[in-house]
Amino acid sequence: MPLIDRRSLMIAGGALTALPFAARAAPGAGTPFSWNIVQQRAAALARQPYRPPTPVAAAAAIDFDAVGAIRFRPDRTLAGGIRLFPLGNGATLPVAINIVEGGRARAVAFSPDLFEAKASVPPGFAGFRIMEAGRESDWLAFLGATYFRAAGSQDQYGLSARAVAIDTGLDGREQFPRFTEFWIEPTGTRHVIYALLDGESVTGACRFTSTHDGGVMQDVSVVLHLRRDIARLGIAPATSMFWYDDRAQRGATDWRPEIHDSDGLAIWTAGGERLWRPLRNPARPTTDSFDATDVRGFGLIQRDRAFDHYQDDGAFYDRRPDLWVEPRGTWGAGEIMLYAFPTTSETVDNVAAFWVPAAPARAGQRLQFDYRLRWTSQDPSADRGARVVDARVGDAGRPGAAAVAGARKLVVDYQGDGLIGLTRDSGVVADLSIAHGRLLASAAYPVVGQRDRWRVTADIAPDPNATADVRLFLRRGAAALGETLLFPLDLT
Structure with a gap:
């Protein structure tokens, strides 16, 4: 699991004032586009040898503070409230971004004039975010590898999701495929985001139908093509941070009583049993597994929402969203894995949870998984019992x-x-x-x-x-x- 620098991501995803959106693409512009086309491209890519991407050399020189000083110009906001992230030393690999309208895709061309910056801006985009109409914040962001985050129902980012996890928790073997191209189709309050995924062992086509109404809901379809055998294929992975709570403050050097984005893993089994596994900051890396054949739902939850338990009026850990996964269709035999490693900082995501199919993941397979993600502050795993x-x-x-x-x-x-x-x-x-x-x-x-x-x-x-x-x-x-x-x- 990567040492995700949360501070960099949060600076890059900071709120900017949302001004009127730029004009949409002219009718007839661009090239034909469909979900089938993205799937065909992923399948064709899987038949080719993997080619490692080339970083933009100039991006490596843009350090943390310099990236934070680069701002997408509000008056250049794209249709649907879309703003783009610049490259920097934490994101040196550019992604292609397209806007879809009327069944046609128009590529967004890079120009340094899209950004406000004191120094030169390296060519290319690292990702994008979607602004709330008429508000000073964003509610969805895609940035780095296949990571994405939503602000939930309290306008606060926290944990992240990924399109896929490859060999997470296996010593020195984890791989990080990345999104290489996005197609964004804004329609009213709904944004449909398509993405092409490429990596050493897998290619894929992903579709995220995303709405924001009192929380964020995403209907997700992930189609994977395996280039190689994969020892541990993680589906619908969530990545979070747990440093300490009031149960254990080992290694804590901060004055705040608790610091964590999530405090437990919730699972709803096929038989209807609700399971709750509290998170902890382990002394050494740990991997736990739980039977999840035909699982109804699972997710990383921030159950403790009392402000005085955190006393944080800047990071607002009491407002961090839950992430709940609801499989669509029958996923079959498998297990939920919970991986954690030690941390002494709130800037490192040290917890991951994902579903692993029982059947071996073999080269040449095409696998499809459909599910719904709910980003909310209301624990979706709770019922009227206890x-x-x-x-x-x-x-x-x-x-x-x-x-x-x-x-x-x-x-x-x-x-x-x-x-x-x-x-x-x-x-x-x-x-x-x-x-x-x-x-x-x-x-x-x-x-x-x-x-x-x-x-x-x-x-x-x-x-x-x-x-x-x-x-x-x-x-x-x-x-x-x-x-x-x-x-x-x-x-x-």
Whole structure:
């Protein structure tokens, strides 16, 4: 997984005033265009040897501060509110950009006059963003490799998506195919974005039908052609940052109580079970997998949205969007993988989640995946039962007494409408199972003064040389009352 410099991306994607849009292409201009044409180009490209792109030499000299000083001229804004990113030392590979109107595509020609800058602007475009009409912000941006981001429902960027992940989490083997050409078709409040993808092991055609109305929704179609066998093919990948929260501040040097873009992975299984796996900043790279055959949905979620938990009035981590993936059609057998590596900074994206098909990814295959992306601040994985709102770890044993050696206490709070009216006499129990560890004691009870909140406490002895995998949910009789917590627990 790459060390994504979030600061550079956020500077490049900063808000500019949206002035009236430039005139559209004249009728009959450009060349014929269709979704089929993009797919045909991807298929033809897969039959050719991979040719590494040539960076623009002048872009390497444009450092972070210089890139931040280059601004696309508001009066040159393209149809549909489109503005273009300049090249710089963090983005030295140009992409071709076309505007589509009436079934015809018109290439956008580079000119330094498109930008306001104190120094020369290297030739070419690094990507683009789409401005909100009449507002001083943008809501969608494509920049770098196959990365893209949306501002969600609170006008705030956070985590990123990618078109595909290749060998993420495999030591030194990850590849980063890139978008080489875009076609953008703005129609009212909807933007259809087509992209040609090229890389060492894969080519592809991508279509993103994007709307912005109280959040951002994208209907995505990705058609891949494999040039080579791929050990780990990641579909619908999301990339985020988790430095620390109030559970663990190892390596934290900042005064803010929490710093993260997402705090958990949510999964909705084919059988209807809701899973919640809190994120963490691991001491070493980790890869976890979860069965996701015919998965209904999954995503990286920012569940904690209390401003005072972050105290950040500049980066606004309480406003960072969730990213929820809903497969279209049947994806079949596969698993969700969660990869994380250590970070000591909020500028590095250190978490990735994606779906991996069970069938081997072999050279010569054509694979198609259709899905919907929802960028929102309303947790789409929540239901009317109960969800995990806190999970904390401390010393095992009775408070005030000596800690139990070789054990830890896990304290989990559930909250939801399904808990209202339940008492200690309602037959609610904590259903716990533990791999690589032993349960010493547990209890489940309503939190005093909270009408819809229950607490589970569990003293657990992990195996000395392994991380205990805890699986927990509240149950009343045979019925689960909400989502299942998946929690890694060790003695550190």
